[in-house]
Amino acid sequence: MNIEMIRAAAKRLEGHARRTPILTSPFLDEIAGRRVFVKPECLQHTGSFKFRGGWSAVSALEPEARKAGVIAFSSGNHAQGVALAAREHGAPAVIVMPADAPAIKIANTRALGAEVVLYDRATEDRDEIGARLATARGLTLIKPFDEPQVIAGQGTCGLEIAADMQATGVTQADVAVCCGGGGLTSGIALALAADAPGLRVRPVEPEGFDDVTRSLASGQIMRNDRLSGSLCDAIITPQPGDITFPIMQEHCGPGVVVSEDDCLRAVRLAFERLKIVVEPGGAAALAAALFHPDAFAGDAVIAVATGGNVDPEVFIKALETTD
């Protein structure tokens, strides 16, 4: 895993992934007590940064493998990112989802051209189903984060941050990144280490699911006790990846932990001041920047808003929060 892979991914993504802008608001600056720059990956195709990794992985396949197709396990953003990337490459995509996944997510993934295979969480083994399908059809598994070409794709977001922050003259700052398994976090960290060494990534996680923060503090991979029951579902994973963790250890500052309530308030402020739709897990970094100013130093902070795939009911709940 190295910067050249990220630069190569950037070339493959050019004209396909959306180059998201940097958004700002004087109102957010005032809350945070410093300048706040937001990278809205919710505006990426399929509503999250996951399209970058999906495109990178599919485009890196040999023609034969691409023709055979890809498979992914996901009921969320990774599923949609892989599905659309595969469709635009003319590659078949099989997405394995639990049968009790929300109907709208199943429908969206199918609408993006993927074959959705449902399994019963109580009686069936997801990995076994996946392995059987992969073998029978020659499908390539695209893992959600612990996969070099996926990390390379997510890292392209970091190249853009480096270029755009240089244009604003901000060369020393923390970059808060909503962190699940660490694919985006480690990709951005590698990109910044190469192109903007004064910018340092800070992984941000929700309370109770702070595996990366604890792993970075202890120096070894630690697990979450539970894997469900959070509004920040998009960034909940069991533990940091074997590939992503060493990268984060080398390049990231300490993790920052935010509450679910912080995230909902950040969703509301992103609505009010930036006019973007962010899901609670995708607002964790912005929540850290706004409501945990002591966690950061300097006169600027960058926050990546990682995704916007949120149900209307949850969004309404966020709009109804008060300060």
Add this chain to the structure above:
Amino acid sequence: MNIEMIRAAAKRLEGHARRTPILTSPFLDEIAGRRVFVKPECLQHTGSFKFRGGWSAVSALEPEARKAGVIAFSSGNHAQGVALAAREHGAPAVIVMPADAPAIKIANTRALGAEVVLYDRATEDRDEIGARLATARGLTLIKPFDEPQVIAGQGTCGLEIAADMQATGVTQADVAVCCGGGGLTSGIALALAADAPGLRVRPVEPEGFDDVTRSLASGQIMRNDRLSGSLCDAIITPQPGDITFPIMQEHCGPGVVVSEDDCLRAVRLAFERLKIVVEPGGAAALAAALFHPDAFAGDAVIAVATGGNVDPEVFIKALETTD
């Protein structure tokens, strides 16, 4: 009013106004039956395209006049656009608003550094108050649309559409623009006539407030019967401007009229599929593109989402609409 003024405004806006991207979604393409390209001006500073016109007008002033300051009548997007543009130029700004304007709009405009002067709609004459202040302090009035430098600023949005659509290879298409007094509509029309003559502007208005559509059809300026009572308040004006109307006559196709309900559904789809926050009036063009496909020809349509300054209650109402 000519294209050179728009190009000059674009130079003055460079690095100050945000260059908004073009957003797309395969789900919207399917609803519309053709490719849909959305220009999200809700992502512009202060949440609407009005910042472009405000910046253009303030930056065009002679240093003396700028130092004395500017004045505007508005309780909405124009107020915030002028206030922020003036503050960033170090120019005092007076915004005259009715005393019964929503508290949040007054607070926002003050927070952007403007002096807000309130008047009683029942007993006081807004124009008289403005004229008195302007004379006493040497303030320059910045009209919301019928003002060449404001039109020039809004026209920069059209230059960006021309450049970005050329990059996508779309050279023949209609460009739906939410239309109030016609400042943005005429500015974009002039820009496209020069830089992308195959793209034609179509003004879009809400039912009951279709003064531009009727004026274009009849060949003479016609008024709206009423000026309030619409969720699309951002684009309600009494009649097209004396400067904007001839430009629209020369360069625009027929107007398109949409219902309030169309606009709310478009707000919901912009939330769901583009992850942007659009106000009902700012969603009129997208509503036309999605729900009035017969009004357009060809295999692509561009819709400008003009603003995102919407109260949470109205946004929630939109999210709760069903198909």
